[in-house]
Amino acid sequence: MLTIKEYVKAESLAQAYELNQKKVNRLLGGMLWLKMQNTQINAAIDLSGLGLDFITETEDEFSIGAMTSLRSLELHEGLNAYTQGAMKESLRHIVGVQFRNLATVGGSLFGRYGFSDVLTMFMAMDSYVELYRAGIVSMEEFAAMPYDRDILVRILVKKTPRSFAYLSHRNTRTDFPVITCAVSLLKGEPFSQTASASLDVPDASFAGERNLQKTFVTQPVRVCFGARPHRSVLFTDEASRLAREISEESIEAFWNDVDEKLVTGTNTRASGEYRRHLSRVLLKRALLQAGGKNV
Amino acid sequence: MTITLTLNGKKITDQISADCLLIDFLRSHGALSVKRGCETSNCGLCTVFLNDVPVLSCSMLAARADGQTVTTLEGLQDEAEEFGAFIADQGAEQCGFCNPGFIMNAIALLRENPSPTDDEIREYLAGNLCRCSGYEGQLRGIRAFIDYRQERSRS
Ligand SMILES: Cc1cc2nc3c(=O)[nH]c(=O)nc-3n(C[C@H](O)[C@H](O)[C@H](O)COP(=O)(O)OP(=O)(O)OC[C@H]3O[C@@H](n4cnc5c(N)ncnc54)[C@H](O)[C@@H]3O)c2cc1C
Ligand code: FES
Numbered sequence: 001m002l003t004i005k006e007y008v009k010a011e012s013l014a015q016a017y018e019l020n021q022k023k024v025n026r027l028l029g030g031m032l033w034l035k036m037q038n039t040q041i042n043a044a045i046d047l048s049g050l051g052l053d054f055i056t057e058t059e060d061e062f063s064i065g066a067m068t069s070l071r072s073l074e075l076h077e078g079l080n081a082y083t084q085g086a087m088k089e090s091l092r093h094i095v096g097v098q099f100r101n102l103a104t105v106g107g108s109l110f111g112r113y114g115f116s117d118v119l120t121m122f123m124a125m126d127s128y129v130e131l132y133r134a135g136i137v138s139m140e141e142f143a144a145m146p147y148d149r150d151i152l153v154r155i156l157v158k159k160t161p162r163s164f165a166y167l168s169h170r171n172t173r174t175d176f177p178v179i180t181c182a183v184s185l186l187k188g189e190p191f192s193q194t195a196s197a198s199l200d201v202p203d204a205s206f207a208g209e210r211n212l213q214k215t216f217v218t219q220p221v222r223v224c225f226g227a228r229p230h231r232s233v234l235f236t237d238e239a240s241r242l243a244r245e246i247s248e249e250s251i252e253a254f255w256n257d258v259d260e261k262l263v264t265g266t267n268t269r270a271s272g273e274y275r276r277h278l279s280r281v282l283l284k285r286a287l288l289q290a291g292g293k294n295v
Numbered sequence: 296m297t298i299t300l301t302l303n304g305k306k307i308t309d310q311i312s313a314d315c316l317l318i319d320f321l322r323s324h325g326a327l328s329v330k331r332g333c334e335t336s337n338c339g340l341c342t343v344f345l346n347d348v349p350v351l352s353c354s355m356l357a358a359r360a361d362g363q364t365v366t367t368l369e370g371l372q373d374e375a376e377e378f379g380a381f382i383a384d385q386g387a388e389q390c391g392f393c394n395p396g397f398i399m400n401a402i403a404l405l406r407e408n409p410s411p412t413d414d415e416i417r418e419y420l421a422g423n424l425c426r427c428s429g430y431e432g433q434l435r436g437i438r439a440f441i442d443y444r445q446e447r448s449r450s
Contacts, residue, residue: 004314007296007358032336032354044313048359096422098342098349098400174337174421 002035004044011049013151017132019045020149027151029067029107032099052106052153055079062157066106070094070118073105079157083125086164090121090182095174106152112143112231115176119143120226121166123234124182126158126218136214140234160218161187165289167282168227171269178270180226181282185246185290186218221254223287225279228264235261246291251284258283298361302326303370311357317343320357321367328368328395332424339423342396342403343367349403368395374402381440387432393425401437410441 010016019025024042026034034041052065057078064073073079074091094100094117108118109129119139127139132151162184168177219236220243226232237243241254264275298320299308307324318341321329332340334353341353344366368375375398388394397420404411404419411419416437417430425433 002314004356007313007356009358028356030354031356032351035354036335044356046356046359092418095337096339096400097403097419098339098351098422099336099354101348101350102354 002037002039002041004041006043007046008043009046009049013050013132013153016045016047016050017151019043020151023149029104029110030069030102031107032103033107033111033113047106047151060159062155062159064105064155064157066104066110066152066154068105069101070103070105070108071097071100074100082157082159083121083164083166086124086166086182087121089166090117090168090180093117093168093170093174093177105155109139109142109155110152112147114229114231115227116232117168117177117180117226119232120168120180120182120224122155122157123224123226123232124164124166124184124222125162126160126216126222128156128158128214128216130154130156138214138216143231143233158216158218162222163187163290163292165286167286167289169278169282176269177227179228179264179275179278179282180224180232181279181286182224182226183283183286183290184222185242185287186220223254223258223283225262225283228262228275229267229269230263230265233262242287246287246293248284248288251287254287255280255283296358298358300360300362301364303366313356313358315357316353317355317357317360317365318352320360321352321365326367326369330392330395332392332396337422337424338393338396339400340393340396342399342423344399344403347406349400368399371399371402378402378440381443382433382436385432385436385439387428387436388425389427393423393427397423397425397433405441410445413438 020027026041026044028044028046047067052067054065055068055072055076056063062079070091074088079087091100112119123139123143128136129142130136130153132153134150164184166182168180170177221237223235224232235258237254239257242250262279264272266272297308297310302324311320318329318331329343329352330340331353332338336351336354341351342349343352345360346364379398382388400420400423408415413434416434
């Protein structure tokens with residue numbers, strides 16, 4: 001059971017950060033995951049009064065506040081147009097509408113859960129988290145970082161021209177996924193091109209020795225597997241198997257590279273072997289879909 | 296701590312503990328339609344509207360509803376009664392325990408999307424579990440209600 005001694009509606013990120021340095025205190029996102037835990041919290045630090053529930057879109061990026069609900073992401077026309085509906089597809093299977101109205105994107109990503117649809121989807125995009133203390137970190141770096149007591153403030157998604165596909169497999173509807181797969185392909189030939197840009201983040205009102213600029217190189221292919229059941233991982237096409245075309249043969253060659261590195265495990269929902277089998281199937285379908293082939 | 300919220304059109308101020316859940320606050324103020332089922336955010340029995348948006352009251356602190364507007368089935372009597380008759384007509388409930396949460400979310404769906412397809416109905420209501428009916432009766436009931444509304448607006 002979750003017990004809470006004191007409820008604090010944070011008045012600034014600085015105050016929330018300060019309070020969160022004590023192990024007995026916890027940040028509140030949507031509180032859905034926290035509620036499942038057997039934990040005694042001294043001060044529950046509510047971030048809902050800090051104006052972090054927003055999605056803004058400019059010509060070259062989306063900026064998403066940490067307290068934005070999964071339902072707002074799912075319904076956002078700009079995000080769905082940019083991802084060709086993959087954003088909605090990644091979220092619509094999570095429990096129910098009432099649940100997604102409460103669950104936050106900040107809590108979903110900060111947890112880096114081994115079942116996460118949300119992390120899988122964001123990793124297939126050129127996306128970054130902005131942490132109160134550590135500044136801007138790429139989603140794949142963040143996914144691998146150990147847990148600390150920083151605050152996820154917002155998410156940045158660069159609008160590099162990409163085509164997306166998102167697929168997941170569940171044993172029953174609304175259950176946790178058995179495996180998730182998100183892919184994105186840089187649009188335009190040749191696939192091996194690289195692009196770079198810098199994230200231009202206007203200095204925000206909060207303090208901290210933070211890295212507010214990041215140069216990035218976008219990969220032609222981003223393939224992400226989640227619910228392995230470990231944290232989502234990213235694969236790029238280092239050997240350029242998919243550089244010339246997306247076909248059953250090139251996908252098979254790419255899968256062989258992935259197969260050597262992909263770690264899948266066993267839990268009550270599925271065996272590691274079954275997950276590996278599904279990964280191959282979903283990878284093929286998702287790449288064909290993103291590559292504009294009939295599936 | 297003290298909170299003030301508007302429940303079904305009435306302003307309420309009360310003392311709560313920091314970890315008081317919204318469901319307990321609502322039930323203690325007479326909103327007994329709000330049921331506790333799974334308590335793991337899965338079943339949708341505890342659905343209420345927070346500022347007209349359907350949420351799970353079992354998974355939200357009452358403290359977070361401070362200054363907000365909460366609506367339960369008790370506050371939607373007319374709307375719920377009319378719709379509920381169509382559900383009953385189809386024999387779409389047995390024990391009826393899931394019904395308040397289901398009706399709340401069906402009302403939310405029809406406010407958001409007055410003419411949903413069957414797939415849109417199934418998707419919107421996926422978070423409302425019912426262990427008796429198999430959902431087909433509920434789907435028929437919603438369809439019949441939508442048809443009736445459309446017929447009524449035409450005539
Ligand atoms: C029954 C159930 C089924 C689920 N099914 C799925 C599923 O199928 N697919 C899926 O992808 N997810 C699923 N989830 C996870 C869910 O979608 C959310 O990701 C999860 O509840 C966390 O989001 P939250 O807003 O509730 O965070 P909370 O529970 O509030 O917080 C989670 C953790 O993150 C910390 N935190 C919250 N916000 C921040 C922040 N801004 N910065 C730093 N730390 C923060 C909290 O202190 C806490 O430790 C499920 C969860 C539940 C309870
Ligand atoms: S009791 Fe709230 S979702 Fe089941």
